[in-house]
Ligand SMILES: Nc1nc2c(ncn2[C@@H]2O[C@H](COP(=O)(O)OP(=O)(O)O)[C@@H](O)[C@H]2O)c(=O)[nH]1
């Protein structure tokens with residue numbers, strides 16, 4: 001944990017030093033990047049109602065804190081943690097939680113008062129909760145009743161998942177796989193690179209299976225449902241667990257799984273280490289998003305330069321024409337001036353005065369041309385890429401394509417707001433700054449975390 005705190009401090013110091021200017025240049029917010037890294041490592045526990053989430057948490061802490069029961073007993077999101085130094089135990093309301101600048105939960109405010117009245121933080125004296133916080137969640141119900149909650153339940157889960165370092169997804173044999181929606185939210189909010197390593201799957205309450213045959217069937221169903229949801233061909237590890245309920249005999253053939261419960265608890269304690277990876281992945285992801293935005297802006301600049309060159313070429317041609325022929329046309333239309341420039345040129349009779357009209361025509365052409373470029377050509381270019389930003393970058397990997405999805409709107413926003421400014425930015429220099437950061441600083445951090 002000490003290493004984690006040190007490393008975090010270093011990242012927080014080096015990020016602004018290396019990237020602040022670049023981030024700001026492209027509309028990224030450094031603070032936004034640092035928020036998920038605030039405070040303690042977080043463990044989020046989600047799953048069906050009465051799959052045994054609260055029972056497991058109580059067992060982990062060693063105290064009966066959370067209410068448990070067969071019916072959907074608890075409809076609150078509860079953040080459980082030990083009090084900070086100088087603070088006592090007690091409950092803190094949702095409103096206070098989202099207002100506390102030391103905590104990373106400010107982003108939850110947007111889900112409204114109704115949600116905030118279902119958010120609480122419980123400060124409990126517990127050694128286990130010193131270095132981590134656990135979030136207990138109300139169970140998922142079926143989708144019809146989901147709407148009755150009065151707030152965007154899945155939105156909240158997604159927001160919390162983004163902040164969490166470890167996500168425990170708990171099922172029970174009766175409802176193995178009814179949380180497809182949740183899984184979709186998880187996939188959408190978690191960084192691609194986080195992969196599944198941040199998600200732990202648990203099939204709980206296995207003691208309620210009649211016999212081994214029944215258990216194998218439940219396990220098979222869950223695997224099937226998971227593969228449907230994840231699209232993965234391999235099966236992730238699924239912890240098979242049960243709680244020791246007083247007065248309930250565990251059939252001997254199930255006792256081989258007893259140790260899985262302990263392993264799951266150990267996995268929770270690995271959250272601080274996961275936090276380090278999470279932190280680096282987060283920084284990694286944003287840096288790579290930044291790279292894509294810079295490449296898009298460089299792409300835009302290149303298109304602009306190409307247009308500009310074309311513009312200069314045609315300006316040179318029309319300029320030469322109007323220089324030579326402008327006053328000739330005037331002469332043909334109105335008889336004035338008496339002797340056009342071309343006639344002077346042919347007779348070799350040139351003086352400063354003979355250049356008056358050609359220069360006027362040349363300046364007029366340049367003026368009109370620039371105006372056209374500014375008012376017509378440039379906005380057209382801008383509009384073209386606002387409606388087709390994908391043409392700005394070539395995406396080589398699936399990872400890049402996924403990142404691009406998340407920054408596309410940012411690119412469009414930049415084009416709409418400050419396309420003219422972006423033309424003057426030296427993107428290549430900015431790009432090499434970010435790439436240097438990814439390849440040296442970030443790599444060094446990764447190497448260190450791997451050694452922990
Ligand atoms: N048989 C059995 N019952 C369990 C197990 N875990 C929890 N329960 C019971 O299931 C009910 C729901 O548990 P709870 O922890 O409230 O579920 P939650 O809604 O997911 O928080 C309670 O009555 C628990 O006693 C288990 O592993 N085996």
Ligand SMILES: [Mg+2]
Pocket residue numbers: 050053054055066067068073074136137138139
């Ligand atoms: Mg509960």
